[in-house]
Amino acid sequence: MSEKILIVEDELNLRKLLSLLLSEQQYQVVEASNSEEAIAIIKQQHIDLILLDNRLPKMSGLEALKIIKAINPDIYVILMTAYASVDTAVEALKLGAYDYIVKPFDLDELKALIHRTLEFSQAQKNGISLVPQIELANSDNKEHILTNSLNMMELCRNIAKVSQTNTTVLITGESGTGKELVAKTIHYYSTRSTGPFIKINCGALPETLLESTLFGHEKGAFTGAYQRQIGVFERAHLGTLFLDEVGEMSTNLQVKLLRVIQEKEFEPLGGNKLIKSDFRLITATNRNLQNLVEAGKFRQDLFYRLNVMCLNLPPLRERQNDIMLLARYFANQFCHEQNKALLDFSIDAVEALNQYSWPGNIRELANAIEYSVIMSNGLFIYAKDLPAQINANRDIPNLTVNFNDADSPSTTLKDKVKNYEKELIINALKNHNGHRETTANALGVSKRTLLYKMQEYKIFEKIN
Incomplete structure (x- = not known):
C-alpha cells in the first residue's frame, strides 16, 4: 500500500501541480486549501505525511502544526514557506515538523525530501531509535538574518x-x-x-x-x-x-x-x-x-x-534579491538613529545600488546607506546621495526621451531625469495593466514610492 500524503496549500495551481507530481510517484494524495480542512481530514483519515504551507488564510501553518501534532504526535510534517527565516525554521522544528522547504523550490528537491522523510518514518516504525528532539531556550536576540535570495x-x-x-x-x-x-x-x-x-x-x-x-x-x-x-x-x-x-x-x-x-x-x-x-x-x-x-x-x-x-x-553580489531588502532595513535603522523622516529610494538609486558589485559586502552596504541617510534632503534617497564609488562606474541609462521639450535649452538635467522617470513609470504601469503593486516590484521600489511618484508626476491610476 502506498503512503498517503496530505497537501495543505491555498494556491490552487500549486496545489494541483503538487498533487499531480505526487500521484505520478504512486503516492495517495489528499488535498486541503486551509488549516481547518486539514485538521478535519487528519481526524478522519490516516495520513503518513503532510506538506503544510505556512501562509494560509485565518490559521497559519505553524498554528495548525501545533494542533496537528496534538492530535497525532507521530505524523510527519514538512512545512512549506515563502521566506527563508531562521525564526520560522527553528519554530517549525520546535513544534515537531520533520523539515521545511522554501518556495519557490525545485521539484526534484521536494521529491527527494519527501522520500527521505518517509524512509525515516518507516525506520521509526521498524523500531530504530531516534534522537530525541531538543527544546530550544528563549532568546532576547534582536538581530535577524534577512534574505530573499x-x-x-x-x-x-x-x-x-x-x-x-x-x-x-x-x-x-x-x-x-x-x-x-x-x-x-x-x-x-x-x-x-x-x-x-x-x-x-x-x-x-x-x-x-x-x-x-x-x-x-x-x-x-x-x-x-x-x-x-x-x-x-x-x-x-x-x-x-x-x-x-x-x-x-x-x-x-x-x-x-x-x-x-x-x-x-x-x-x-x-x-x-x-x-x-x-x-x-x-x-x-x-x-x-x-x-x-x-x-x-x-x-x-x-x-x-x-x-x-x-x-x-x-557574497552580496551573488544575493541580488537581498540588496534592496537590506538597504531598506539599514535606511529604517539609520533614519531612526538620526531622527529623520522615514526615507525610501528613488528609481535611479535602486539602479545604482543594484549595479554596484559590493566588494565590502553587507558591511559596505550598511556604511553606504548610513552616508546616504545623512546626505539626503527629503523623503527619498537619490543616486546623487550615495557614496561616489557606487556611481563611479555604473551604466547610466540613455536619458533621451520623446517629450516635446526634452531637448529644449531651458530644460535642466534634473527635468530630463524626471521626464525619463515619469516615462519609465507610465510604461511599467501599461505593461502591468495598471496594477500598482506588480509595477512597483518590477521597478524595484516599494508601493509607497510608486504612489508618491504617481502623485508627483500626476499620473492617473487608469492607464490607457
Missing part, C-alpha cells in the same frame, strides 16, 4: 538545524558577509542561549596577547601580569566561543587549540592546574583553510576538527 535559503535551513546541536561549526565567506551574525544566530537559538557568547578576533591580536586572552594567566606569569586573568575558554563555559579569522592563528596556538578541543581542558599561562570548560566552538575565516593546509600554514588535524559543519556565506 535562493542561495541563502538553504543556509538558513542549515543554521536552524545546527543550532539544535553542540556540533563545532566553521563559517566561511568574504569579509563583511555577516559571519558573526550567523554565529550569534546559532548561539541564540541553541540550548546554550542563556550562557555567554564570547567573540575573539584572532587576526586583531599579536600571538602572545591572543594566547593570554584565550587561556588566561596567573599573576606573575610574565612581565606585566600583575593580577590573574580569566581566559575566554573559561569564560565561555556553558556558552559559545566564537573565534573569528581563525586562519590567522599561529602554528603554535593551533596546536594548543587542538588540545583544548579534544580534551575540553587547559592550563592558564603560568599555572599548573587543569581547568575544564564546557563550551561550544564556532570559528570563522575569510581565507581558504584547505589551501592553507596544503601550503603548510594550517594544521590538517585542526582543520578536520573545525570543519565538522561548514556554513558558507555567499
Whole structure:
C-alpha cells in the first residue's frame, strides 16, 4: 500500500501541480486549501505525511502544526514557506515538523525530501531509535538574518538545524558577509542561549596577547601580569566561543587549540592546574583553510576538527534579491538613529545600488546607506546621495526621451531625469495593466514610492 500524503496549500495551481507530481510517484494524495480542512481530514483519515504551507488564510501553518501534532504526535510534517527565516525554521522544528522547504523550490528537491522523510518514518516504525528532539531556550536576540535570495535559503535551513546541536561549526565567506551574525544566530537559538557568547578576533591580536586572552594567566606569569586573568575558554563555559579569522592563528596556538578541543581542558599561562570548560566552538575565516593546509600554514588535524559543519556565506553580489531588502532595513535603522523622516529610494538609486558589485559586502552596504541617510534632503534617497564609488562606474541609462521639450535649452538635467522617470513609470504601469503593486516590484521600489511618484508626476491610476 502506498503512503498517503496530505497537501495543505491555498494556491490552487500549486496545489494541483503538487498533487499531480505526487500521484505520478504512486503516492495517495489528499488535498486541503486551509488549516481547518486539514485538521478535519487528519481526524478522519490516516495520513503518513503532510506538506503544510505556512501562509494560509485565518490559521497559519505553524498554528495548525501545533494542533496537528496534538492530535497525532507521530505524523510527519514538512512545512512549506515563502521566506527563508531562521525564526520560522527553528519554530517549525520546535513544534515537531520533520523539515521545511522554501518556495519557490525545485521539484526534484521536494521529491527527494519527501522520500527521505518517509524512509525515516518507516525506520521509526521498524523500531530504530531516534534522537530525541531538543527544546530550544528563549532568546532576547534582536538581530535577524534577512534574505530573499535562493542561495541563502538553504543556509538558513542549515543554521536552524545546527543550532539544535553542540556540533563545532566553521563559517566561511568574504569579509563583511555577516559571519558573526550567523554565529550569534546559532548561539541564540541553541540550548546554550542563556550562557555567554564570547567573540575573539584572532587576526586583531599579536600571538602572545591572543594566547593570554584565550587561556588566561596567573599573576606573575610574565612581565606585566600583575593580577590573574580569566581566559575566554573559561569564560565561555556553558556558552559559545566564537573565534573569528581563525586562519590567522599561529602554528603554535593551533596546536594548543587542538588540545583544548579534544580534551575540553587547559592550563592558564603560568599555572599548573587543569581547568575544564564546557563550551561550544564556532570559528570563522575569510581565507581558504584547505589551501592553507596544503601550503603548510594550517594544521590538517585542526582543520578536520573545525570543519565538522561548514556554513558558507555567499557574497552580496551573488544575493541580488537581498540588496534592496537590506538597504531598506539599514535606511529604517539609520533614519531612526538620526531622527529623520522615514526615507525610501528613488528609481535611479535602486539602479545604482543594484549595479554596484559590493566588494565590502553587507558591511559596505550598511556604511553606504548610513552616508546616504545623512546626505539626503527629503523623503527619498537619490543616486546623487550615495557614496561616489557606487556611481563611479555604473551604466547610466540613455536619458533621451520623446517629450516635446526634452531637448529644449531651458530644460535642466534634473527635468530630463524626471521626464525619463515619469516615462519609465507610465510604461511599467501599461505593461502591468495598471496594477500598482506588480509595477512597483518590477521597478524595484516599494508601493509607497510608486504612489508618491504617481502623485508627483500626476499620473492617473487608469492607464490607457
